[in-house]
Every structure is written in structure tokens, then in C-alpha cells.
Amino acid sequence: MCPPNFFGVLYEINPWMHRAVAVDGELAREQWEHLRQTLEAAGATVEMQPPVAGVPDLVFTANAGLVDGRTFVPSRFTHPQRRLETVHDISWFAARGYTVVPLPEGTRHEGAGDALPFGGVLVSGYRWRSDAASHALLSSVTGVAVRSVELVDERLYHLDLTFCPLDARRAIVAPSAWDRYGCRVMESLVPEPLVLDDHEALVFCANSVVVGTTVVMPTCPPRVGAQLERWGFDVVVCPVGEFVKAGGGCRCLTLALDVVLGPSPIAVQRDAVG
Amino acid sequence: MTERAGAPPDHPPDHPPATEEVELVGHIVDSLTLAKVLDLIVDAGADYRMEEFDVGRTSTDQSRARLVLQADDPATLARLMEQLQVHGVNRVASEPAVLVACDHDGVLPAGFYSTTNLPTRVLVGDRWSEVVNAEMDCALVADADGTFRAVPMHRVVVGDHVVVGLGGVRVDAPRRPRGATPFEFMSSDASSEKPKALLVADVARRIRLAKASGARVLAVCGPAVVHTGAAPDVARLVHAGWIDVLFAGNGFATHDIESNVLGTSLGVSIDEGRPTEHGHANHLRVINEIRRSGSIAAAVADGTVRSGVMYECVRHGVPVVLGGSVRDDGPLPDVITDVVEAADAMRRHVQGVGVALMLASTLHAIATGNLLPAGVETYCVDINQAVVTKLADRGSHQALGIVTDVGLFLGQLAGQLGA
Incomplete structure (x- = not known):
């Protein structure tokens, strides 16, 4: 994680960002701290990446790149504003002995x-922020099969806003964020899905962190929470409203x-082909 | 690997279709990306041909598809390409064709490109050149004006520049005309269980259309045309100007003349269907008389032949190519006994042909099929479905088989065309 010392909505690169909407820096700091403590309480070890002035979205570390064991594949950002992050991400991983494969x-x-692993493959979204053509390259680098899913709703511009692996089956x-081919791919990949409706998806229910059997969510409608609890998960809600202003x-x-x-x-053992 | 038509227009546009070679790599089968891309192509009203498809052997292996896209115009293709690039489809950069000079007459350089009967283009430098004639199993020879010709092996000479390898050659997908054509209601390539009268009426309509557009009609006739009593129908079609070129062998011409001079075909009375006494030699006597005259045209001029298909061809200036074979009696003086020369003669006469009728002929039909561009509508009429299949198996995919008695077919066709 990267502390939000320099976080703010300084540009607009997704439908959630409006420079006119001010971020409450103190509240952001509190929400971020609460999230960190919740994750640690759930059993996670959190490592810190130092914040950098002028690079506000460095706080969204999910987009730094892809980790595979001791290999780090840094992101190739769509927007020039976010490309500033990459040099910091690479140096953080390189300093810790990761092999960096651009x-x-x-x-x-x-x-x-x-890109999120599930069922032995890497599910990867494309259209708004990633190219479909990059999936073949990712597969070459990691040796893992990729399932490409087209994202069709610009408000849900990253795969991790639409998909949250819970365990091996769920x-x-x-x-609603995927095209019909993507829906069919995911339907055959996920044996037990918890299907969000439009509203639940747009409040970022899927953008949750799973630590063991704890699901840390930005918000949790009762229906979703009840299902997760039936499956044996503990739900902890960590409001991150200040970061939702930036679409995360x-x-x-x-x-x-x-x-x-x-x-x-x-x-x-699955008889999948290419 | 597969071939599918999207929605070709009713009338082919007068400019050549726009094409683009593209590639798609990754887990494109399990991700349904390939299915999506193919659907998008068809939805855009374009066509595709799968040139190459390597399916990954294990679940982690990637697959690779190479396709040629074809749209009616460059703007449609550009719009489609924009759509497809989102899904990871990339242009394949084409390498120019490699040309090697022939160092022996009649011998091609090793690794020569062997043609199809489809419209073909060759990349020289950064420019695509048309191949002016489409003929299968030929080599591509560069002409001084920058175009290419499909040339059979025996016709190349020292110094001819021939395309070697597959690089820089683009073949356009075959287009079957859409709309009301006899092809339309055929789900299979041959028609043994289809209503014949409807088919004949449609063939007649296609012949009228072809003639109206200035194309020529070719008939390839086997001896069964005479044996079944249909030669007078062919004679009427020639007389009325529906047939512009005729290909046959010694047998058809001989029996046509025999039936008109002696009233028998292979000694069997055409009128009564009975063998006539000593009739087995009738065809030899006829051949002998034509040889005495010197040629069929001379026999028409001197009154030896006064009716029939050959007579009408001579009288109406319809070119006839009679190709010989090793089992021919005689043969008639007009028969070209050198098969290479016969094929060259046929080659000269297929230019401008728009419709080809293969009438109860196997060997000459296949020989003709080998020479015809894929765009020529070919109707193969035979009582034996195997003939039709054979033609298609040898690459003449444009052939529509009509499995029926050729005598009945020709009677109805002549009637439909008012011949």
C-alpha cells in the first residue's frame, strides 16, 4: 500500500473523477489508515511504498503491475498522467530483488x-485501460493461460471493479460490465458466482480485498453480505468514499x-485449448 | 481452414474488393475472442478466409489465427479494422513476392508458386499487381507492364520471371453471387433430390443474364448427349446463338455426324433405339468420309454433313475444340491429338466465358474445369453424381452439379430458351 499523502483528484481520466469535487485529505488519510489496520487485523502483512508528490494515483497500488512469485511486470498505463508512477513502482520492486519484466x-x-488469477488462469480485462493484444504478451511472460474479458461499461473501467475471486470456486x-462473450467465459470459469446487480457493481462491491476468509469491502448491501456470510466469510466494511471520488x-x-x-x-486436467 | 461468406452484394461491385491480412494471437479460443472477431466480421457485411489456424496443444499454449478479411470497399474495411483492433487483431505486414528467372524452356524454378483459379494479386515492391487471368495449377509470370499472368508449366521460356514461395501472393475469397441463382437453394453441391424443372429454368435465366452482359457460353459435350437423343437440342441452341464455344472429343463429334448422316449413334438407331445390322462400324464409315473431305467444315461445304451440332457450329462460326485421346477411332481430322496442344487451344477459347455447361462429359469437363477462373458459373449435368463430385474435388468449387439425364435436361433447356 502507498499512503495518500499526495492523493487528490488533480485530473480527470475516468467518469468518476471531477476536479471540482474536493478530496478531504484528512478524511482520506483516516479511511486509508482504517483499511490498513483492518487488513492487518485480518492477518495480512502490509508493506509500504513511499508516496511521491505530484503522483496522486500512486496510492492505487493495484495498478502498479502484475506480481508472479518473484517476478514483477510493471504496468503500461493508458494515460500519461499515470505513467509517472511506473519509475517508482519499478524501483520499489527492483530494490526488493524482484525480476522486473517490462x-x-x-x-x-x-x-x-x-488481471486477476482464478481457476488456474489469469482473467484479464480489456478495452478502457488495457489492450487485448497485451494478453498474449502477459501469457508469454508468465506462462499462464489468459482469459480475455471485454469491459463494456466505462464506469467499471478495470477488471477489479467487476470481479473479485473469493476462493477456489467462488x-x-x-x-453487466462484460460483453456477452466475456459473460460466457466467466460463466464457465466460476462454479459459484455471487452475481452483483448494476447498483451493487457501481458502488464497487467487487473492489474488495480478501484475506483468508475475511472480505474487506468499500460497501456491502445486505443481500451481498448475507450471501457471503452463508458461504462462511466475515465481511468488514471499510468506507473509502474519498478514494471513490477518483474511481477506486x-x-x-x-x-x-x-x-x-x-x-x-x-x-x-481441464481440456482447455488455447 | 474454414470459409464462410458474409453478405456479398447482389451484383458484384465493379472495383476489386478491399482485403487485409490480419493475425490474432493468444488464448483466443477459450476466451471466445476468435468467435467474437469472426462474428464482428460477418456482422460488418465483410468476408473472411482463415489462412492459418494453430490451436495451442495444451491449456497454457496460445493459439494463432491468420485471416484474410475482405470487404466491398476500403472504407468498410477500415471501419472493420478499427473495431477488430480493440480485440487484439493486428495487420500482418506483407513481404514482397520473390521472383526467380526460368533457366530452361518449359521448366519452372524449384519452389514455384502454384496458382488457384481465384482472383490473385502479387506484391512487388510496395505495389499489388493483378493476375490478369485466373487458372489453377499454373505459375505466376511477371509481364513487362507490371502485371502477372497464370502460365502453365510447359509454356514458360528461359528468362520468364516466376513467383517462388507463398510470400507476397494474395488470393481473394471466392464469391458466389447472392440472390436468385440456382446456387441459392442448393444446400449441397449436387442436386439429385431437387426439382429439376426449377433448376433448368434458373440455368436458362443465368444464361440469358450472361449473354446480356456480353459474356460467352461454353458447352462441353460428351457422347451421351448424342446417345440420349439430345444432340438436336444442342444443335438448336447453337443455331439460336445460345452457345458460343464448344469443347468435345472425337466421340461426340463422330456420333453427332453419324446420327445425322446414318441415323444411328454407335450403330443404334436414334429413332427406334434398336441396333442396326453391321451398325457397329457406322461411326468408322462416317469418320472415313470426313477424312476423305479433309475436315468437318469441308464435309459441311461439300454436302456430306447437312445437319447436327457440328454442322450448326460450322454454319454459325462457333469455335470447336476437339481434344483427342488414346482410345479414339480415326480420329476425325479436326481432332487435336497432341493433348498439350489441345489444352492450349481450349485455354485460348475460355477467355470471356461467363457460363459453362458440362454435359455428360467427364474427362473434357475436368480438363475444362482446370482452365476456368472460379468466377465462371459452371453447371455440370450428369446422371452420375461421381462426375460432379470429381470436378469439385479437383478444385472447381464453382461447379453446381445437376444429377439428371442429360437428354431430359437439354430438351427442357432448349425449350426454356426458345431455341
């Missing part, structure tokens, strides 16, 4: 924001480091 220039991919999904929720503020991509033993 994607070729000219490609677009926004890291864990648009995930929170927002199919709980998950956007974190980047999971304990990720090893690759097919699970079960997934290997």
Missing part, C-alpha cells in the same frame, strides 16, 4: 487492476504480493 512499449496493460462478479475502492488501494500464477493441479 511489456513492450506501445502496449497497454494496467497490472492487477486488469467469486463476486458483475456481468478497497482493492485498488492494495496490490497482493503473495501471488504465484500458474495452473492449479485441477486446472491442468
